[in-house]
Amino acid sequence: AQSVTQLGSHVSVSEGALVLLRCNYSSSVPPYLFWYVQYPNQGLQLLLKYTSAATLVKGINGFEAEFKKSETSFHLTKPSAHMSDAAEYFCAVSGGLTGGGNKLTFGTGTQLKVEL
Amino acid sequence: NAGVTQTPKFRILKIGQSMTLQCTQDMNHNYMYWYRQDPGMGLKLIYYSVGAGITDKGEVPNGYNVSRSTTEDFPLRLELAAPSQTSVYFCASSYSHTDNEQFFGPGTRLTVL
Numbered sequence: 086a087q088s089v090t091q092l093g094s095h096v097s098v099s100e101g102a103l104v105l106l107r108c109n110y111s112s113s114v115p116p117y118l119f120w121y122v123q124y125p126n127q128g129l130q131l132l133l134k135y136t137s138a139a140t141l142v143k144g145i146n147g148f149e150a151e152f153k154k155s156e157t158s159f160h161l162t163k164p165s166a167h168m169s170d171a172a173e174y175f176c177a178v179s180g181g182l183t184g185g186g187n188k189l190t191f192g193t194g195t196q197l198k199v200e201l
Numbered sequence: 202n203a204g205v206t207q208t209p210k211f212r213i214l215k216i217g218q219s220m221t222l223q224c225t226q227d228m229n230h231n232y233m234y235w236y237r238q239d240p241g242m243g244l245k246l247i248y249y250s251v252g253a254g255i256t257d258k259g260e261v262p263n264g265y266n267v268s269r270s271t272t273e274d275f276p277l278r279l280e281l282a283a284p285s286q287t288s289v290y291f292c293a294s295s296y297s298h299t300d301n302e303q304f305f306g307p308g309t310r311l312t313v314l
Binding site: 094113119121126127128130131134175188189191192193194 | 205234241242244246249257273291293302303304305306307308
């Protein structure tokens with residue numbers, strides 16, 4: 086069984102400040118981990134993914150995440166927030182499905198607000 | 202490439218009505234998925250398919266049915282709509298079942314009254 090916990094359903098930062106969105110996972114197999122972003126009234130868009138290569142993963146729009154096995158964490162960061170970063174962010178973990186398809190288990194999401 | 206497309210974008214149903222949510226992808230992906238998204242709950246997997254003719258239940262399949270007659274299409278059927286099915290529905294597809302990067306459609310917002 087696999088699960089994801091996102092700490093903080095709402096995070097507010099000032100423009101130019103550090104963004105830190107937290108994600109902890111539980112998985113019985115080596116995980117693949119993902120961060121998705123959802124802008125209002127849109128589908129989910131992949132920000133970045135960890136697939137057991139480098140532990141520091143760089144994604145789009147200046148975001149990055151670090152896989153820490155000892156802490157079972159995959160926190161998302163961005164050095165300087167922009168107004169355009171305001172959105173909902175989902176962490177997801179991938180494990181196995183019987184019969185082939187690979188299930189993504191999503192966290193409950195973190196709404197990021199960026200203030201002037 | 203259009204990616205993953207979904208129709209309709211919005212729909213209001215009365216209790217007991219039925220409808221089909223359409224999903225099409227043009228990326229030749231074998232794997233396709235249906236999720237529902239409810240506020241504060243993340244995304245829950247309804248059904249998935251690993252290829253044409255093969256489907257299986259996800260976490261929350263009750264009240265829904267799917268079929269997969271072609272690689273491109275993966276419609277979701279609601280037979281007897283209930284207020285509990287009010288949600289936003291997303292279709293997704295992926296090429297690889299290993300790293301499983303999924304590509305999402307824009308969603309269908311369904312209200313059952």
